[in-house]
Amino acid sequence: MAANPYHPYGPANPYAPAPPPSRPARRPSRTTGPLLVTSTVTMGLMAGLFFTFDVSIMPGLARTDDRIYVEAMQNFNQLIDNSGLFALVFIGAFIATTTAAVLDFRRGHRSPALWAAIAAALYLVALLITFSVNIPLNMELAQLGDPAKATDFALVDKFKGIWETTNIMRTLLCASALGCLAHCLKLHGRATAAAPAPAAPQAPPPHFPPYAPRTG
Numbered sequence: 001m002a003a004n005p006y007h008p009y010g011p012a013n014p015y016a017p018a019p020p021p022s023r024p025a026r027r028p029s030r031t032t033g034p035l036l037v038t039s040t041v042t043m044g045l046m047a048g049l050f051f052t053f054d055v056s057i058m059p060g061l062a063r064t065d066d067r068i069y070v071e072a073m074q075n076f077n078q079l080i081d082n083s084g085l086f087a088l089v090f091i092g093a094f095i096a097t098t099t100a101a102v103l104d105f106r107r108g109h110r111s112p113a114l115w116a117a118i119a120a121a122l123y124l125v126a127l128l129i130t131f132s133v134n135i136p137l138n139m140e141l142a143q144l145g146d147p148a149k150a151t152d153f154a155l156v157d158k159f160k161g162i163w164e165t166t167n168i169m170r171t172l173l174c175a176s177a178l179g180c181l182a183h184c185l186k187l188h189g190r191a192t193a194a195a196p197a198p199a200a201p202q203a204p205p206p207h208f209p210p211y212a213p214r215t216g
Contacts, residue, residue, distance in 0.1 A: 032107065035100040036116065036188055040181040042093035043123065047174035054171050058164050066153035070144055073159075077138045094123050097181065104188060112187040119180035126173040133166045 057076070061069045080086050101116035137159055144150045 032100050032103040032109075032188060033192065035096050035103065036112075036181065036185050039093060039097040039100055039116070039119070040178065040185060042089045042096060043119065043174060043178045043181055045089050046093055046123075046126075047171060047178050050167055050171040050174055053167050054164075058160075058167070062160070066156045067147045067150070069156055069160075070141060070147040070150070070153065073138075073141055074144075074147070077142065094120060094127060097123060097177070100184075104184075104191075109188060109191040112184045112191060115180045115184035115187065119177040119184065122173045122177040122180065126170045126177075129166050129170055129173075134163055134170075137163050 061072055064072070097116055097120040101113050101120055104110075104113035104116060140155055141159055144153075144155065
């Protein structure tokens with residue numbers, strides 16, 4: 001019995017669907033791009049904040065006496081600690097950068113994912129410095145109380161030496177992370193533009209009744 005060439009399961013069926021690809025096509029992400037932009041903006045804000053302390057605030061306070069120095073730093077720290085916007089930028093920079101690195105890696109964009117991961121690692125070091133050095137020093141400075149009534153300002157010399165040095169480190173780390181994110185954005189744009197568009201779904205093959213050979 002000869003096989004029906006038009007039967008859907010025949011060896012020469014022209015309507016048979018194409019075999020699925022061996023590897024799914026990489027599709028451009030709709031989330032990673034905005035996340036990388038958010039990461040770059042927030043990282044730039046943090047680098048700018050630390051840089052401002054390096055080049056203007058701390059040198060300016062160094063020209064004042066210890067009492068004014070303590071009062072000014074206490075006011076700065078209190079305003080920053082109570083700012084929800086600062087907390088959003090401070091923590092959001094790390095969350096957005098890490099999430100973008102993971103999403104790019106899962107999409108198969110390994111090169112931009114690597115640069116985003118490096119940026120996240122650099123900023124993580126800046127966070128560790130902040131929580132382990134700068135914040136404890138700020139708390140010690142706050143424990144002096146009212147500077148107008150304080151008599152012992154020995155902490156100020158320690159504060160100036162350590163806090164200002166670690167703040168320069170935070171500036172360099174955030175600036176380096178910002179450069180990594182800028183390069184990551186460029187690579188992500190190239191990878192997204194080069195990624196193939198998702199294939200259109202294929203229509204199911206037409207249905208044919210089972211073939212029964214004629215007899216007689």
